[in-house]
Amino acid sequence: MTAPTSPNRPGAASALRFVTELVAWVATPWALAPHSVALAVASVVVLVGLPTVFATPGDKPRVMVPAPGPVTVGLVLLQLVAAVVSSWLAWPAPVAAVVTALAGLTVVLEVPRWRWLLGRDRTGQPRRA
Template structure:
């Protein structure tokens, strides 16, 4: 099964990831600067280290099955939505929530491919 063209999904996913990277430490900083820093390390570090072979032009240091990559994307989406509601005005959180919902829809084909790749491997 060939990897689907996901340029639109990739742009939406990356936008949501950036929002998670900004909003999560912003939401955590008033409670603990250590958690704020740790959140950035987790949100950026885990997807950099753990990747499904064939999913990206570069492979991470640790190959993982497709469901792990899906879980990492879901972590980013959840972090973006929850953190935006905690840290930002409601109108911004609504926009982030809508973006995350659209991202879920556009990710569907890639996720099917990631899960099908698990069956082949």
């Protein structure tokens, strides 16, 4: 049985989520590198690697390791928080303010997808009560 598909379709929410992920991938190692190059590299491995490996069936076309919907939501939140916090640590305030607004708008547009994900188990099927 195939998993029902999520509202994760190409559009504004997906585009903003991707841009915010890119910011997290750049800003986090940028903020960490002056303190520890190893931490900077590890941050990229975590921010890129975890969402690549763990996903909820039905939300992405290919899933390496099936994860329940709340895990996918948590990974998106990790990216958003990393983008915001790291941008404030690494970049001038006006740039960080734009990143913060971008992340806020991403959250608003992600709500339908998150509602769908929060109701899914690791197979992508609706959770049983």
